[in-house]
Amino acid sequence: MTERPRGAALDSLLACAISAAAAGVLIHLRPTLRKPRPAPDARAWIEVSRAALRHNAAELQNLLPTSCRLMAVVKADAYGHGAIGVARELEKAGVRAFAVATLSEGIALRRGGVRGEVLVLGYTLPSEASFLHRYRLAQTVVDGAYAAALHAAGVPLDVHIKLDTGMHRLGADWGDTAALEGIFGYNTLTVKGVFTHLSQADDLSDEAADFTLGQIGRFIDAVNTLKAKGYDTGALHIQESYGILNYPGLPCDWARAGIALYGVLCKNDQTRLTPDLQPALALKARIAEVKQVAGGEYVGYGRRFMAKTPMKLAAVTIGYADGIPRNSVHRDAWVLLRGQRAPVVGLICMDILLIDVTHIDDAAPGDIVTLIGKDGGGAIRCEDVAESCGTITNELLSRLGARLPRIFV
Numbered sequence: 001m002t003e004r005p006r007g008a009a010l011d012s013l014l015a016c017a018i019s020a021a022a023a024g025v026l027i028h029l030r031p032t033l034r035k036p037r038p039a040p041d042a043r044a045w046i047e048v049s050r051a052a053l054r055h056n057a058a059e060l061q062n063l064l065p066t067s068c069r070l071m072a073v074v075k076a077d078a079y080g081h082g083a084i085g086v087a088r089e090l091e092k093a094g095v096r097a098f099a100v101a102t103l104s105e106g107i108a109l110r111r112g113g114v115r116g117e118v119l120v121l122g123y124t125l126p127s128e129a130s131f132l133h134r135y136r137l138a139q140t141v142v143d144g145a146y147a148a149a150l151h152a153a154g155v156p157l158d159v160h161i162k163l164d165t166g167m168h169r170l171g172a173d174w175g176d177t178a179a180l181e182g183i184f185g186y187n188t189l190t191v192k193g194v195f196t197h198l199s200q201a202d203d204l205s206d207e208a209a210d211f212t213l214g215q216i217g218r219f220i221d222a223v224n225t226l227k228a229k230g231y232d233t234g235a236l237h238i239q240e241s242y243g244i245l246n247y248p249g250l251p252c253d254w255a256r257a258g259i260a261l262y263g264v265l266c267k268n269d270q271t272r273l274t275p276d277l278q279p280a281l282a283l284k285a286r287i288a289e290v291k292q293v294a295g296g297e298y299v300g301y302g303r304r305f306m307a308k309t310p311m312k313l314a315a316v317t318i319g320y321a322d323g324i325p326r327n328s329v330h331r332d333a334w335v336l337l338r339g340q341r342a343p344v345v346g347l348i349c350m351d352i353l354l355i356d357v358t359h360i361d362d363a364a365p366g367d368i369v370t371l372i373g374k375d376g377g378g379a380i381r382c383e384d385v386a387e388s389c390g391t392i393t394n395e396l397l398s399r400l401g402a403r404l405p406r407i408f409v
C-alpha cells in the first residue's frame with residue numbers, strides 16, 4: 001500500500017466535494033427539466049384543464065346505461081392534449097379503459113404509468129406481438145389471416161375482434177361466421193371483446209339514421225350468432241362520440257369516446273343529446289416583437305398583405321409547424337390579445353404569425369396571445385377555427401405540434 005501525500009488527499013477531498021456539489025445541482029435540476037415548463041417561460045403552449053376532462057367524462061358517462069363504461073380514446077397524443085397526462089387524469093377519475101391507434105402509443109401509456117385496459121385499434125405487425133404481450137396491450141384483430149399471423153408469434157395475447165358492419169374500412173365481415181369462429185379457435189388468443197365502428201353516427205337525417213341502425217343491427221346479429229354457438233364475445237362496443245350523443249342506449253359494455261371527451265364536437269352541428277361539454281384545451285403563444293409599419297408597406301412572405309394605412313403589427317411565436325393551418329389566413333383568422341380580437345395578417349410562417357394590434361394600446365413583447373380558448377370576455381372556439389380552415393376539430397387538434405409543451409392546469 002502506498003502512502004498518499006497530503007496534497008493528493010486534499011485534492012481528492014476537493015474532487016469529492018465538487019462532484020457532490022455537481023450531483024446536488026443535478027438532483028436539484030432534474031425535476032424542473034422533466035416537468036413541462038410553466039406557462040410564463042414558454043414561447044407557445046397548450047393548456048389542458050383537468051377539471052374539464054373530468055367533467056366531460058362524467059357528463060358522457062351519465063348519458064350511458066350504468067352497465068356501459070367509457071373507454072377513453074387517447075390516440076394521436078390524446079387529440080393533441082398529451083396522452084399520458086390525459087389518461088392519468090381520467091384514471092384518477094375512474095376511467096378504466098383506453099384506446100390508442102398504435103403499438104408505440106400503447107407502450108407510451110404503460111411507461112407513463114397507466115394501468116387500465118389499453119386497446120390498440122390499429123395495425124400492429126405480427127413480428128411486434130411480443131411487445132403487446134409485454135406491455136399488456138389488447139390488439140384489434142381484423143380478419144382470420146391476421147389472427148393466424150398473431151397466433152404464429154407464439155405469445156399469449158388479448159384481442160378484440162373488429163367487425164365490418166358497413167363502413168368497409170377495417171374489420172372482419174360481420175356475416176362471415178366461419179371466419180369469426182376461426183379467430184376464436186387460436187389458443188394463444190383470448191377474445192376480450194367484439195366491436196364495430198359507425199360511419200355516419202353524426203348525421204341525423206333519416207337516411208343516415210337508417211344506415212346507422214342497419215350497422216347496429218348487423219353487429220347485434222353477428223354477436224348473437226356467436227353467442228348461440230357458445231363463444232364468449234367478451235366486452236361489446238360500438239359507439240364513438242357521436243354514437244354516444246345520438247344513440248346512447250345501445251346494449252354495450254364500453255363506449256369509445258374521443259373528441260367529445262375533450263369537450264368539443266367535430267364541427268358546429270346538432271346532436272340528439274346535448275350534454276354540457278367544456279373545451280379542455282387552450283392554445284397560447286407570446287408576442288416577440290411589436291412594430292409600426294407605414295401605409296403602403298407590404299407584410300410577410302410573398303408580399304401578400306399590404307398595410308393600406310399605418311399599422312401596428314405584432315409577431316406571435318407560433319406557426320404552421322406548431323399545427324396552425326397555413327390556410328387559416330385566407331379565412332379571416334383572428335386571435336385574442338388582452339381580451340380583444342386581433343386579425344391575423346399576411347401568410348402564416350413556420351414558427352411565427354403576424355397580427356394587427358393597431359387598436360390595442362399597450363401590446364408588448366411577452367404578452368400572451370390566445371389562439372384557441374378564452375381571454376377576458378372573449379373566446380375562440382375550436383369548432384370555429386376548424387371550420388374556418390375547412391377541416392374538423394379532430395384534425396386541427398391532433399396536428400398541434402409536438403414541440404408545444406402540454407401544461408395541465
Ligand SMILES: *Cc1c(COP(=O)(O)O)cnc(C)c1O
Nearest residue numbers: 073121197240241256257258259
Ligand atoms: C378514433 C376512434 C374513435 C373515437 O372517435 P371520436 O369520434 O373522436 O369519438 C372510436 N373508435 C375508433 C375505432 C376510432 O378509430
